[in-house]
């Protein structure tokens with residue numbers, strides 16, 4: 001049964017992506033998520049504490065300036081866009097509602113955001129997944145006003161929706177001893193709350209016309225520097241990783257169930273846990289030297305971001321992690337390569353005919 005489910009999902013992901021690859025040369029993409037995919041929305045939220053507009057962020061991005069990305073260079077989404085031959089969609093809050101740029105895709109992601117509304121509440125301002133869906137709803141209205149209802153519906157049903165959310169529901173909610181959710185719910189209750197909330201959110205996106213959705217599963221959060229420092233020996237937190245694996249497997253089942261229930265839905269679950277875990281455990285195999293601490297010498301007791309007075313490592317490409325939470329540009333390049341080949345498996349190439 002598990003094997004069957006695996007095959008069905010593998011086929012689903014393949015047909016979803018084959019449809020993407022064969023659709024218009026440059027697919028329209030809408031991106032939803034947290035700081036792993038944000039490209040600058042929080043810079044527009046005046047009181048947000050979840051911002052990456054500090055000098056060292058973006059040091060390896062074109063122009064060398066902080067852009068709101070939570071890494072020294074590109075996000076995985078930026079690199080996937082490069083591979084698709086499209087510009088990385090701009091932050092929602094940077095685009096006015098009458099700008100034609102909306103027709104080419106938008107990024108709604110916001111650092112600190114979670115599936116649950118109260119996740120990351122101590123960042124004061126961030127766009128939760130519910131807020132992001134409401135913003136997409138506004139984009140859709142703006143697109144309708146531009147090109148008419150029928151064309152807007154077509155655009156939305158052919159677009160690809162990349163969704164990566166849930167890390168903060170652990171790191172900046174359940175795992176924080178001073179927040180209510182960790183006290184109020186047992187782990188089993190909490191993961192059920194996440195899955196039922198996510199189910200409603202994916203159905204809301206479907207209602208708004210989304211058909212091709214890719215949910216990017218969570219990585220081994222127990223191995224990020226901000227969690228490792230909680231173990232006496234600097235090891236990965238096994239219990240946290242087990243929770244993430246369970247979350248991922250429940251989302252995978254949810255995706256399969258939505259595909260059965262919702263006509264023409266083509267949801268895919270991209271499980272990258274193993275790829276990230278391997279990179280962290282065998283950094284040398286990928287050309288890295290350090291994976292148990294971050295390049296930027298952050299203070300994990302003070303948020304774990306790379307602040308202007310932090311010291312950077314000498315060779316940023318040696319480190320899997322940039323700060324206490326986020327991979328470096330070099331690590332994102334490795335992970336994007338792997339994700340891309342999962343999403344767009346190369347058809348076997350035909351051997352050239354022998355010449356004699």
Ligand SMILES: *[C@@H]1O[C@H](CO)[C@@H](O)[C@H](O)[C@H]1NC(C)=O
Pocket residue numbers: 117130131
């Ligand atoms: C979360 O916020 C959204 C809109 O911001 C609202 O529609 C929804 O009811 C809220 N959910 C809960 C559980 O409070």
Ligand SMILES: *[C@@H]1O[C@H](CO)[C@@H](O)[C@H](O)[C@H]1NC(C)=O
Pocket residue numbers: 134137204205207208
């Ligand atoms: C989209 O926004 C409109 C207007 O605010 C609202 O009536 C509708 O319920 C929203 N749809 C979804 C699926 O969120």
Ligand SMILES: *[C@@H]1O[C@H](CO)[C@@H](O)[C@H](O)[C@H]1NC(C)=O
Pocket residue numbers: 233234292293
């Ligand atoms: C990371 O691993 C190295 C080599 O195994 C070790 O010397 C170092 O103390 C570790 N650092 C942390 C922060 O755990």
